Amino acid sequence: MRVGLSSRRGLWAAVALLLFIASACASDPDTPPLAAAGDEDSAEADEAVIAEQPTATPDPTPTPRAVVDLASLPAAADDASFPEGVNPDYPVGAYGFTRYVWTSGSAGVLPTLVEGPRGQQYRCQDLDLPCSYNELKALHESGDPIPPELGMTDAELAELVDQLDTVRATVESMASPDDVCAAGYSRSSSQNPNMGIHMVNAALIGDGFDPAHPEILLLAHEGGEALLQSEIGECVDGSWTGDPAFEVVGAAFMLPMTPEHPEGFAGPIDNWHVHYNTCTGANSESGNLGDPAKCAAEGGRFMEVLPVWMMHAYTNPDYDSQEGVFAMFNGAIWPLSDGGSIQTERTEADFNGSRLQTIVNFEIGTVTARPGEQIVFSNGDSVPHTVTSSEPDAPGAFDTGVLGGGQTWAGTFDTPGEYQVFCSLHPQMTGTVIVEE
Structure with a gap:
């Protein structure tokens, strides 16, 4: 899906009035989605030799090779x-x-989010890396x-920490709702x-990017529990009408x-996002309504695209996001999550009896399935990838073929075992398919 830039700019004024992000940033589908990709870096490789797409892989016969x-x-x-056209x-x-x-x-499979620049991204979300605000600040102060996974220089880190300190000062200046x-x-x-909840100014x-004046503040409930919308409260005449136990945790x-x-x-780890097919202002606890009719029935306004780039920054030291300072989700905010569990829950999923496995920023990962259970590989990057057996002549060998943006491959494994895979276009990318009873 693509919306002309002239119409995007025209919608910009409307966004200031109807916002948002209730549903937009909240987009939290019941079934976590998976990856998609395909684009400008493909010009770096003129062609690749791949296998035709198989449908099952117990003990397959090698398939003819084709040039793509x-x-x-x-x-x-x-x-x-x-x-286009995916x-x-x-x-x-x-x-x-x-x-x-x-x-x-309810309206089928719809495009809902674009995040970060095209090509390989610097996603500082590894729990072993200094990705949170507290950790980035400590790294800078330590010298x-x-x-290298952060992709930035000492000067960029110094500027980034200074910017985040500015955000923190704004956050700390708001002591209460x-x-x-x-x-x-x-x-x-x-x-x-x-x-948490989003508060928009x-x-x-x-007015442009200014760390001292964020358009949105993020507030979390101090008790860590969920509240219904009717219990949260509103701003009326400059005062908060609801539960006072909310604290500003970021912007x-x-x-x-x-x-x-x-x-x-500063630096490359701030991956901004754009929401598509979203419902703003709905009277719904989920807010994830991709259907215009349902959106209207819930009192919301359906938008094919919210014509803005958005990004979170969690700078309250007491709610330090181990998922990264710019992560969309923070495990220190309700529902409290152990390190790594958010990524696992959102990148591993089932759909209509199939096991979904996404390629995430040049990582194939590990997928576990039962014999005969369908596995669906999908490409979450903006460049083409394959998932190819490391031992092409071994039983169970397979090749997904080249997967471009948003493209998927589905197949089954009937024989239990552990299958090593890699991307034939980017051989440093490896993964494992585990088939077990």
Whole structure:
């Protein structure tokens, strides 16, 4: 799906009035989606030799080889768009972890999220890396070498920490929900899992990127439990009417949608996102309504695209996000999650009896299935990948063929065992398929 930039700009003024993010950032499908990809880096490889797509792999006969022109694969026209002509039958991608997300809903499988620039991204979400605000600040103060996975220089880290300190100062200046209301913010979301509630200041929308003046503040309930919308409260005449036990834990930023990924914080680890097919202002606890009729019935306004780039920044030290300072989801916010469990829950899923496995930022990962259970591989990156047996002549060998943006491959494994796989286009990418009773 692609929306012309002229119409995007026209929608920008509307966004300031109807926001949002209640449903948009909340997009938390009952079935976590999986990955999708395909684009500009494909020009680096003119062609690749791949196998035709199999349907099952107990003891397959080697399939004929074919030449595929990678440049012919579907590609996104710009950073804010989905690959043209890709309509997957399965959910594809994972909110907060992959570049593209297609979500399954009452209206079918729809494109719902684009996140980060095209190509390989720097996603500082590994629990073993210094990715949270506290950890980045400590790394800067220590003078230790910066891990290469962060992709930044000492100067960029220093600037980033200074920017995050500015966000923290704004967060700490709001000691209560009353302070947030008095500063011109109003509630625009329900209590979203691992995010809290969103409070938007419409007067700040469209004034550019300023760490000291975030368009959105994120508040979490101090008790850690969930509340119904009716129990949360509202800003009325600059005062908070509801439960006072909310604390500002971070901020979110909004910039007008442009073709290219925005320049915001220093360094490359701030991956901004754009929401598609979302319902704003709905009277629904889930807020995840991809159907225009259902959205209207819930009192919301359906938008094919919210014409803004958005991103979270968790800077309250007491709610330090081990998933990364710019993560979409924070395990320190209700529902409290152990390290790594959020990514596992959102990147591993089942759909209509199939086991879904996503390729996440040049990582195939490990998938476990039962004999005969269908496995669906989907490409969550913006460049083509394959999932290919490391031992092509061994029993159970297979090759998905080249998977471009949003493309999937489905097959079954009838023989228990452990199968090593890799990407023939990017051999450093490896993974494992485990088939067990």
